[in-house]
Amino acid sequence: MLLSRQWLVVVAAAAMLGARRSLQAQDNMRREDHLRWPGGEVTFHLGRNLTGVVLANIREVMAGLESVTCLRFTPLGTRRGARYATKVLYIRRGHSCYYEKVGRRASGSVLLKLGDRCAQRPTAVLHMFLHVVGVRHEHQRYDRNYYVTVDHHNILPSHAREYIRRSWGVSYVASAGLPYDYASIMHHAASGHPRDPRRPVMLPLVPCAQLIMGQRDVLSPADVARLNRLYGCERHYLGDDIIGAVPYATWRRRASRLRRLEDHRRW
CATH class of the missing domain: 3.40.390.10 (Collagenase (Catalytic Domain))
Structure with missing residues (x-):
């Protein structure tokens, strides 16, 4: 059965309203709270193919954040139980700088890619790290x-x-x-x-x-x-x-x- 133009408008409007409500439902404060890492402790793992400059910038950023906040960055496998951690920040080499999502995942790990060109400055890496710990633009x-x-x-x-x-x-x-x-x-x-x-x-x-x-x-x-x-x-x-x-x-x-x-x- 073909719908009249008026009914098509009503159906389309209802679909748009439903989509809008679903987006609003996703944008809530509890979900925002879950972006943060429990206790401010971020378990991370560095990829083997990261260049020396990028590695130095990563370490500088971590040390800088630890000096002005209560955030702590712990390498995977260096503390009891961390070897089996399910929420890990994996830092890998990429063609560009890319963060998988803002903050941590409710389940699973987070991927951060740092390209050689975009990660040449420590503050560029710092911007990406703030996304990782749950800070939006x-x-x-x-x-x-x-x-x-x-x-x-x-x-x-x-x-x-x-x-x-x-x-x-x-x-x-x-x-x-x-x-x-x-x-x-x-x-x-x-x-x-x-x-x-x-x-x-x-x-x-x-x-x-x-x-x-x-x-x-x-x-x-x-x-x-x-x-x-x-x-x-x-x-x-x-x-x-x-x-x-x-x-x-x-x-x-x-x-x-x-x-x-x-x-x-x-x-």
Whole structure:
């Protein structure tokens, strides 16, 4: 039986609504919490074909993160039971820099590929490692439209996922109560991944911020504070002195309430 045009519109709209609801269901705070490694301990295994420069950069990044956060990187097989760990970060050589997913998997291991060209600088490796420990791009925050404009038509399809704006609740938890940070090492530059290189993909509403957007030189204070807040590193820098930041204790209390409210709504 053929459907009339009106019925086709209704069916298509229902399908789109269902898809939208399924995406919203996936974007929840509990799922975001599961991206983090339990206790801040990351068990890793280095591939044999990694070059000397890349290996040195990996070790520098791990040591740097351990010095400013409570994250700990443990080689596979060096502690009791680690030989049989099911959640392992496998670091391998690749043609480019590629992370399989943000954060750890609920089950199974995580693959990080580092190419010789893109991993020549320690801070490029650092950007990838922050993805591995569960940090998304800064410009994926729910409130990003107050700070940048994004030309979605000029984004390469292969990088479109890097510009998806997260829901409000997830953003509040993932941003750890810290203000929008143009200087974050997790923020793309204005020219990031364009279809047409002559046009910017993203422009800041504060023009001078374009000078620091996309920097890959150092972790910003908010980057460090976000890691420590997300992993509960209370003996390290928490960023309470950053202008516009919600005090850590207040953010933690509000985030807990939001999680309970979300759980109640799902039931």
